[in-house]
Amino acid sequence: MTAIAFADYAAQQEARQTIADNIVKYTYSLIEALKHNYIQYSIRGHQKFLNDPETKEYHQRKIDELKNGEHSIDYVIEGGKKYHKVIFVDGGGSRSVHCFIDKKTGEIYKPSTWRSPAKGVRYDLRLIKDREWLFENADWSGGYLYAR
Numbered sequence: 001m002t003a004i005a006f007a008d009y010a011a012q013q014e015a016r017q018t019i020a021d022n023i024v025k026y027t028y029s030l031i032e033a034l035k036h037n038y039i040q041y042s043i044r045g046h047q048k049f050l051n052d053p054e055t056k057e058y059h060q061r062k063i064d065e066l067k068n069g070e071h072s073i074d075y076v077i078e079g080g081k082k083y084h085k086v087i088f089v090d091g092g093g094s095r096s097v098h099c100f101i102d103k104k105t106g107e108i109y110k111p112s113t114w115r116s117p118a119k120g121v122r123y124d125l126r127l128i129k130d131r132e133w134l135f136e137n138a139d140w141s142g143g144y145l146y147a148r
Contacts, residue, residue, distance in 0.1 A: 016104070019126070023106040026125040027084055030134055031075040034098070038073055038140035039066050073140070079103075083117065088140075098142055101125065108134075110145035 043066050046059040065071075072091030075098060077084050083100040100109045100117035106125035109117030122145050123130045138144045 019106070020103060023101065023103060023125055024084070026106065026131060027077060027086065027101055029131075030125070030138060031077070031086065033135045033138050034075055034140045035071070035073070037138065039069070039071060041140060042066050042071065083109075088142075099145055108145070110142070 043063050046062045046066070049055050049059045052059075074089045076087050076089060078087060079085075082104075083102055085100055086098040088096050088098045097111035097114055099122075100111060101107070102109070107121040108123040108125065109120070110122055112118040123134055125131055125134075134144070
């Protein structure tokens with residue numbers, strides 16, 4: 001292997017690592033967008049009951065908690081060989097796969113089973129247009145994965 005070929009390899013390796021690091025960063029940003037969507041969804045649900053004098057105090061308290069970032073759901077990332085698995089954890093501790101994200105390409109897949117994604121790329125975190133759309137429109141329950 002010549003010095004030029006090795007230099008090319010090293011440069012490509014650095015670029016691949018930068019892409020992989022960005023995919024992790026974008027995955028965490030997607031999780032924050034999903035949590036934000038959940039909070040907004042929950043607030044709208046409680047606001048429907050603010051006119052009921054019997055439950056108004058309870059619903060107002062829940063709205064205030066949500067606005068302070070207090071909620072019972074979470075998303076975690078489990079790394080696999082090829083994919084980051086984004087897992088939804090509800091208030092009772094139940095877990096379900098939200099989506100799979102390819103570690104090398106940033107392509108997002110809806111889940112087929114607990115262990116594998118469905119065929120067909122839904123979004124690509126490397127594409128600015130897809131990323132911006134996701135951060136604005138992705139919903140906490142995963143409906144956006146079925147729209148394409």
